Amino acid sequence: MDPVALSRRLAAGAVLSVPPFAVRLQTPLHVLQRSLHMLYGEFDLLDDGEAPDFVIRVSGTGGLHRFMRRQAMAFIDTPPPYTPLPERMAPIMFEQALNWCVATRTLTHLILHAAVVAKNGRAVIVPGQSGQGKSTLCAALVARGWRHVSDEFALMDPSTLAITAHPRPISLKNRSLEVVAAWAPEMAQSPAYEGTPKGTIGYVRPSRAAVESAPEPVTPVAVVFPRFDPAQAPALDAMGKAAAFIALTACSVNYREFGQAGFDAIGRLVDGNPVLGATYPDTGSAVALLEQVVG
């Protein structure tokens, strides 16, 4: 879709397919409209009558901020959970709002804060809180032909442990932006947004292949906790299963809501798959370790 037509639809409110969700987004902000054209260019717009899973509106704030230091505010359908950011950061505001919707309103999947990547159908869960390197590793692997299943959330069926793909722009922070740009200069990156509460943030545009393959769930064959340490040699170490269980529940955003089903699912995930810690001093060795994991 050409940028002008997209802007017109977004200004009125458009339903965007962000598998497995339909997101109704309304925004008059040109900075966000331009960003969506770039980052979500491979995603589909649905009919306006499509029932959305989430409704998000990102607009400017009122008052004096209309005239100076213009801000963007995300509205879901309750009071927004975030403080406004400068208007030029509206794309970050949208990603945060969508993350919040997924994390708090998804009742069908056990959600782990994790990237998920796959090679030849063999998926690896890479858990980690923000800043632990999962998105950098995800981008680096995707650049070498791995399937981009998700960079932020593993949406796991608690009965089968199958993971529903949720490809989104890969969020990179601070030094990771340079690392990925150097590793894969061909990957399309958004502008870098400096001065956010988490430093400088930028995004990698998902490929059409990632979007097209989204309806196919994946089954994990390993869980790998990443640890970047420039002083260490590359190493894969088996983690204790009990320690892994606790670490995975800590990474889940809705483990408690699932009760015993969540306990059983994490237990089966840990019992049925190797759980490893990957220590690496650079991107190349991280990718080599993950290649080793999927054989």
Add this chain to the structure above:
Amino acid sequence: MDGTSDIFRLAAPSGSLHWREWDDGCVIFNRTTGETHYLDDFTAYLLRLVEAAPRSQDALTGTVCAELGRERSATLEAQIARALRNFETLAVLERAR
């Protein structure tokens, strides 16, 4: 009374605790509270004993000494007392009234 003769039993109905055990420890899920807890091997062993049959701290210490061949000592008693107190706080065990 120092409390060592109070009988400890599961706070939740039978079948409420679900276990997963591995070489580096175990986790339990308490269906009554919805909480998950990590236990090291020794603490898990104590809970298994009380789950099998309610008993006092004193009796528990006696069983540990007999089964594990350990000497009864102030350190061991303090360790068991601490574990029981923690289980009580977590609503895993309670004192029989």
